[in-house]
Amino acid sequence: MQPTRPAPSSSAIIDGKLYLGNLQSNLDGEHRASLGITHIVSVCPEGGPSTGPTHLVLDVKDNEYEDILGHLEKAVAFIEEALAVDGNRVLVHCMIGVSRSPTVVAAYLTKTRGMGVMEALDYIKSRRKEIHPNYGFLKQLQIYVQCGYAFKPKDPTYRSWKRRYTHGVRQYLEYAEDVAIIVPDRLSIATDFPADGLQGRWMLREFEITHLVVIGSEEVPSCATNLSLQVHRVDTSEPNIDIWTKKAVPSAARVIEQAIKGDGSVLVYSKHETKSLLVICAYLMAASRLSSREAMSVMEERLVLFDPCPTFFRQSEILDTLPLGEISSGDATQDSIKSDQGSSQKSRRHSFPTTSVKHCVLPNTLSTIHEKAKERLQAAATFQSPLRLF
CATH class of the missing domain: 3.90.190.10 (Protein tyrosine phosphatase superfamily)
Incomplete structure (x- = not known):
């Protein structure tokens, strides 16, 4: 018996314009049609390959050490260009619409609506309550705003932040552990x-x-x-x-x-x-x-x-x-x-x-969550951050 495919799940962030959802909300053509989607941003490798100029695919994993900062400027520009045309509607999705895609949507709101990072995330949460970007993405959102909504490797603000980034993420994971x-x-x-x-x-x-x-x-x-x-x-x-x-x-x-x-x-x-x-x-x-x-x-x-x-x-x-x-x-x-x-x-x-x-030991009913968390901590011990200091 094959496992049941997840149902499409999407939420309107800006009514009639910008939507946030899971992978299935993109794969389900009827669901996309019901929303009138014209452009798609897939913030996960499972969303690719790109189907054309109206489909942007970003290869980003949901890991505290993953580089999403380097993709934000391109993603926000794509959304801005799409929504500049009346009638266009953009769907931004990742696997479950909780961490990666909300980070991209938050970046868009900070740049185009003048929101602070927490204000943008709180607003998105009011529209899709399950969202919770990982701590590493939160920190990268902050530096995106501080660097003027652009990825600037030589910016002193970025260089200073980068030196502290890995330690800060590791510290957060240790507290959460x-x-x-x-x-x-x-x-x-x-x-x-x-x-x-x-x-x-x-x-x-x-x-x-x-x-x-x-x-x-x-x-x-x-x-x-x-x-x-x-x-x-x-x-x-x-x-x-x-x-x-x-x-x-x-x-x-x-x-x-x-x-x-x-x-x-x-x-x-x-x-x-x-x-x-x-x-x-x-x-x-x-x-x-x-x-x-x-x-x-x-x-x-x-x-x-x-x-x-x-x-x-x-x-x-x-x-x-x-x-x-x-x-x-x-x-x-x-x-x-x-x-x-x-x-x-x-x-x-x-x-x-x-x-x-x-620390707590959980029974088998929670093994999937346990294993995901275990992978996060193993990554923290061995991962070399892809965020480069030029």
Whole structure:
């Protein structure tokens, strides 16, 4: 039995003029005809070869180290020339219409509509909610604007940026690798956070975080307030760990419960690993009516080398004595935990190969996403950037 071909998916970015879609939106002639498409920009090798002067093919891979900057000037000029003629309509597509093609459309909007990079991406997201260019493309969009909407290898701005580019992308991937997914689309944990505001903002968007639970005195990232995330701080000043467990942990677990009930996605952030894990444990106990030992079994499935210290075991026994409350039986999170994370994962969120308790192991249902992320990190270790410094 042959696999089902993906359905065409496209979104109007500028009504009656500019459309953004997946590969199938280009391959499906009826779909193109229904939109009145006259010109096509294929931002992926699968879109070629070119069918003629109204079809521009860009050989770009979706990798943080890939050179898309060198293609933006040509792509934007192609779109501008096409839309200068009344009645023309342009479709810009890549494989799934999430990273490469939105980058090209954002470049067009920054040049022709005077938008900033984030403003352009936010606007595109309002038209096609699943878009999320990779961090490397985001940085290249910024330098495209700073260099006057053109690729200028000898421009001092470009040369200065290029020297820092590979390090910045690698740094971002390392921060993202630190995020462990406990419950897909709902609950994650991190022990480190980018100091760079743009990296932090992009990471929160990458994981679609809506609520941030900060345990301890760690500084709340400024990007969290800029994104209007709901932030809850868990005080750790209580010197008696037993008292802290009885008072602070149930409160934090309830914050997570209410956020998830409201269809939110929570990131628990702290350098206090034991205390973070206690909060996660308490939430899992409440969400699926588990004992502390059963909750720890779930955490062992999610976390590599889960090896809690004696303090964690002692405090988890205290959790068994507390009225943590329960999430209703129909809650999606409870189903996800009890069914070993469900049967599908539609989010573009990544999970990363891991080597410590900070990092999560996902079951086979998420193997495709896991393998893609693994390839990204392997590329980060070996890839020689094609962006040249002349």
